[in-house]
Amino acid sequence: MTSLQRDILRRHGLASICALLFNLLFILSYHWQSPDPRPDALYGMSLLYWLVQLGMLFWVVDGRSRHYRDPSMSLTFLAWGITFISASLAVAPENRTLVLMTYLTIMPYGIFRLTWKGFVLLALYTVLTYSMVMLLLHWQQPEVWLRSKELLVALTLLLSLLTYAVLGREVAVLRAAYRRKNQELRRAMQRIEELAVTDELTSLYNRRYLLQMLEQQQALANREGLPFALAFIDIDHFKPINDQYGHSAGDQVLAELAKLLQQSVRQVDVVARYGGEEFVLLLNGQTLEAAKHSLQRICQQVRNQRFSAWNLPLTVSVGVTEYCYGEDSDSVLNRADMLLYEAKGNGRNRIVAGLAPVQLTLDEQSEALACSAEAAGAAGQSS
Numbered sequence: 001m002t003s004l005q006r007d008i009l010r011r012h013g014l015a016s017i018c019a020l021l022f023n024l025l026f027i028l029s030y031h032w033q034s035p036d037p038r039p040d041a042l043y044g045m046s047l048l049y050w051l052v053q054l055g056m057l058f059w060v061v062d063g064r065s066r067h068y069r070d071p072s073m074s075l076t077f078l079a080w081g082i083t084f085i086s087a088s089l090a091v092a093p094e095n096r097t098l099v100l101m102t103y104l105t106i107m108p109y110g111i112f113r114l115t116w117k118g119f120v121l122l123a124l125y126t127v128l129t130y131s132m133v134m135l136l137l138h139w140q141q142p143e144v145w146l147r148s149k150e151l152l153v154a155l156t157l158l159l160s161l162l163t164y165a166v167l168g169r170e171v172a173v174l175r176a177a178y179r180r181k182n183q184e185l186r187r188a189m190q191r192i193e194e195l196a197v198t199d200e201l202t203s204l205y206n207r208r209y210l211l212q213m214l215e216q217q218q219a220l221a222n223r224e225g226l227p228f229a230l231a232f233i234d235i236d237h238f239k240p241i242n243d244q245y246g247h248s249a250g251d252q253v254l255a256e257l258a259k260l261l262q263q264s265v266r267q268v269d270v271v272a273r274y275g276g277e278e279f280v281l282l283l284n285g286q287t288l289e290a291a292k293h294s295l296q297r298i299c300q301q302v303r304n305q306r307f308s309a310w311n312l313p314l315t316v317s318v319g320v321t322e323y324c325y326g327e328d329s330d331s332v333l334n335r336a337d338m339l340l341y342e343a344k345g346n347g348r349n350r351i352v353a354g355l356a357p358v359q360l361t362l363d364e365q366s367e368a369l370a371c372s373a374e375a376a377g378a379a380g381q382s383s
């Protein structure tokens with residue numbers, strides 16, 4: 001059950017309890033006040049009311065109404081309640097005071113739950129059903145139900161509902177402002193979250209997000225034995241670009257290279273700007289060999305492209321390594337960084353790939369995994 005469904009169920013549950021209490025009060029009042037009680041019709045009507053009410057509750061809780069404009073179907077519930085109250089007045093006219101009070105008790109609920117238009121509709125429906133029942137009673141027993149007195153009561157009801165409608169308008173304006181502010185706040189929160197994990201210039205993930213992803217990937221690799229590769233990519237001779245063409249040309253180069261990197265990897269991979277003109281690729285599920293192939297393709301794409309308004313050619317140096325079972329994230333990052341350093345030292349525009357000094361084979365990794373699972377199981381039993 002979604003939180004929205006839970007919220008709707010809580011609200012309708014409370015409203016249904018109130019409806020049940022009013023229903024019992026109606027029956028009780030009828031038995032007390034009627035000189036000649038014939039409760040069958042009232043019982044039958046109550047039964048019908050609850051069958052439909054429970055059916056509608058099921059409809060809402062089951063999520064069948066979730067695509068409606070108002071998934072809680074508040075107007076339908078309220079209109080059904082008004083229908084029952086008005087109809088019960090026809091079979092138990094002694095309850096008229098109680099009926100009028102119940103109308104006025106229900107209305108504030110409508111003010112908060114309905115749109116203003118919905119509320120006005122409900123108010124009009126209430127006056128209409130009440131007037132129809134009173135006309136029916138007058139027609140059946142004109143001597144009992146005096147026309148002028150009843151007209152006065154109906155007018156008082158109309159006036160009360162009009163007052164509620166004015167109040168409802170105020171509440172609707174407040175609710176709209178609240179909703180707007182809420183949306184603005186949600187958008188601002190979303191933007192803050194984005195800014196916290198992305199780099200503004202390139203729109204790539206930042207170092208903080210990369211480290212989080214690396215931790216996750218590392219946990220997955222240790223648990224499931226899934227390989228992953230990590231590559232440091234650094235632009236060659238970037239400083240002269242800044243010096244010769246200006247900082248904004250340098251920025252443009254960074255943004256365009258970031259776009260190229262992002263477009264060259266799969267959705268499951270992570271591309272991050274690690275700092276300055278240094279980028280990191282986290283290639284999920286890839287061994288060193290596979291990563292090397294991907295990076296060769298990417299380096300070729302970089303060489304083929306021209307960057308910024310100055311159509312500058314570019315090369316990058318890359319250090320790439322594969323995660324070794326059990327090592328920590330600093331160690332894999334440092335190794336890739338060292339390999340990048342080596343690529344720079346060897347003349348740039350190249351990929352240097354390397355594994356950890358002691359790289360476990362896949363069989364050894366699965367064995368280690370089994371051992372750690374066994375150890376965890378034993379620890380669980382002993383605790």
Ligand SMILES: Nc1nc2c(ncn2[C@@H]2O[C@H](COP(=O)(O)OP(=O)(O)OP(=O)(O)O)[C@@H](O)[C@H]2O)c(=O)[nH]1
Pocket residue numbers: 201234235236237238239240242246247248249250251254275276277344348
């Ligand atoms: N335009 C721009 N330049 C940046 C940014 N961040 C870092 N830089 C510049 O990147 C340059 C990096 O210079 P170096 O570390 O000497 O690197 P390099 O010139 O590429 O030399 P090698 O890496 O050795 O090939 C510096 O001039 C920084 O000012 C940025 O966000 N925008």
